[in-house]
Amino acid sequence: MRAVVYTESGESSVLELVERQSAEPGPGEVRVRIARAGVNPTDWKFRSGKMGELAFPEIVPGQDGAGVVDAVGPDVAHFAVGDRVWTMLAQHTRPGGTAQEQVVLPVENVTPLPDSASFDVGAALGVPAVTAHRALTTSEDGPDRLAPGALAGAIVLVAGGAGAVGNAAIQLASWAGATVISTVSSDEKATLAAAAGAQHTVNYREQDPVEAIRELAPDGVDIVVEVAPAQNLRLDLQVIRPRGTIAIYANNGGDEVTLSVRETFSTNARFQWVLLYTVGGAALRAAAEDITAALADGAFGVGDGHGLPLHHFPLEQTAEAHAAVEEGAVGKVLIDVT
Secondary structure (H helix, E strand, C coil): CEEEEECCCCCHHHCEEEECCCCCCCCCEEEEEEEEEEECHHHHHHHHCCCCCCCCCCEECCCEEEEEEEEECCCCCCCCCCCEEEECCCCCCCCECCCECEEEEEHHHEEECCCCCCHHHHHCCHHHHHHHHHHHCCCCCCCCCCCCCCCCCCEEEEECCCCHHHHHHHHHHHHCCCEEEEEECCHHHHHHHHHHCCCEEEECCCCCHHHHHHHHCCCCEEEEEECCHHHHHHHHHHHEEEEEEEEECCCCCCCCCCCCHHHHHCCCCEEEECCHHHCCHHHHHHHHHHHHHHHHCCCCCCEHHHCECEEEEEHHHHHHHHHHHHCCCCCEEEEECC
């Protein structure tokens, strides 16, 4: 089978297409023939060395993918050959990710993909959608699961609604019944956020975002899904309602934030830090189940019509796919594997 590997940290040029023998699944594992793989910022950050030393001598990148089960190991009861699936955290504790034709994974990292959902959709879930789910389900006064009506009456502010996580947060929050406001930096990104389901968009380059958000939510917003705390935290504190949640999942725009103690504690709000690798198995499975339910309802999609343009690269151009994400491609970068 064909696989993309790297054996040292560096630019995308360290990625190499090689031939490898297919592995057989062990107890509690399945082998998935990957049709489509997703590329996330963490993929190039791991590859470049920004996330520390390489965990294995040789690594196949890629946390997310979608395909068909083609082999089942012992003690696997809920999957069979031919099942369509999507993956999460494929390369978290293993050297083999989804940028290869076949990958062996524990069943905990594999979720059934509804027949109505394309492999493009399946490969775009994983890191973005599970991150978004976590951000939406840790509030003091909010639900710990998502379903239609779970966020009825809530107002969710999504920073950067044209990004992959922001797009997923908008779609999931809208499916759960929330009113969604998204901050954007251009008319083009406003169009994408609206296509995802945001009822309101605020262009922070053209208007005072605090004033605009407060006009839409006089009592404050219930949840902020935050991508750039270094830049946005003061805004968030001015628009969050008492006991609301600011869920922070990235460090875009800087690694350091300064808090005014009095201004911050007077909100009674909580900061929820979100990193999938340590959220725990229960949270991951809850997210997988709820996201799959949204797929089955037809409430989650990809492509221009859902506010997430797709950029396809063949497996042999995985380096170019990584470079596209690193350079800030708007939308979702996918690798056509098989």
